[in-house]
Amino acid sequence: xxxxxxxxxxxxxxxxxxxxxxxxxxxxxxxxxxxxxxxxxxxxxxxxxxxxxxxxxxxxxxxxxxxxxxxxxxxxxxxxxxxxxxxxxxxxxxxxxxxxxxxxxxxxxxxxxxxxxxxxxxxxx
Amino acid sequence: xxxxxxxxxxxxxxxxxxxxxxxxxxxxxxxxxxxxxxxxxxxxxxxxxxxxxxxxxxxxxxxxxxxxxxxxxxxxxxxxxxxxxxxxxxxx
Numbered sequence: 001x002x003x004x005x006x007x008x009x010x011x012x013x014x015x016x017x018x019x020x021x022x023x024x025x026x027x028x029x030x031x032x033x034x035x036x037x038x039x040x041x042x043x044x045x046x047x048x049x050x051x052x053x054x055x056x057x058x059x060x061x062x063x064x065x066x067x068x069x070x071x072x073x074x075x076x077x078x079x080x081x082x083x084x085x086x087x088x089x090x091x092x093x094x095x096x097x098x099x100x101x102x103x104x105x106x107x108x109x110x111x112x113x114x115x116x117x118x119x120x121x122x123x124x125x
Numbered sequence: 126x127x128x129x130x131x132x133x134x135x136x137x138x139x140x141x142x143x144x145x146x147x148x149x150x151x152x153x154x155x156x157x158x159x160x161x162x163x164x165x166x167x168x169x170x171x172x173x174x175x176x177x178x179x180x181x182x183x184x185x186x187x188x189x190x191x192x193x194x195x196x197x198x199x200x201x202x203x204x205x206x207x208x209x210x211x212x213x214x215x216x217x
Contacts, residue, residue: 018135020184021156049135055186062180093162
């Protein structure tokens, strides 16, 4: 029996929840990191209230949570470089890239659509 | 006697505001504090007092969005508000 090398799949993760009210944001990040370990092509998109995960100056010690932004630093170590934020979601919340804690690529509506439509698998968290 | 309304998630404020009466208090907690980023609070009647919980604001990096419209309070003041109002309505 010959083993064929499995084809890499392109995975798009859409993170749409704010960071601390529930565990969606951390779960999505865990999935992104785990997928990258298995050498899949990962896209990580922040959209809707998910853009609140990126705000600068978060200090969640007071509510007994760990800082999500600190965990996002792991993305670089894991080689995840396709990290995006939806421009419309920022605009709707009157936020700009200067309000964000990490370097991130801003995608317009058409680019976001492409990211979702062209992925082999889409995870919505 | 007036009510205390607590809102704990983003996007819940619009349902709550329909029921706000003059003299009521509105308290933003947990993800409810993200309403500070919107201008929805400015549409509320002046007779509604708006509060937001300090630790939840701080956790989410929202200090600079704390508006004149809302008063930032501690957990102790949160408890006091609950004691001062005969009815607390939670918008979860």
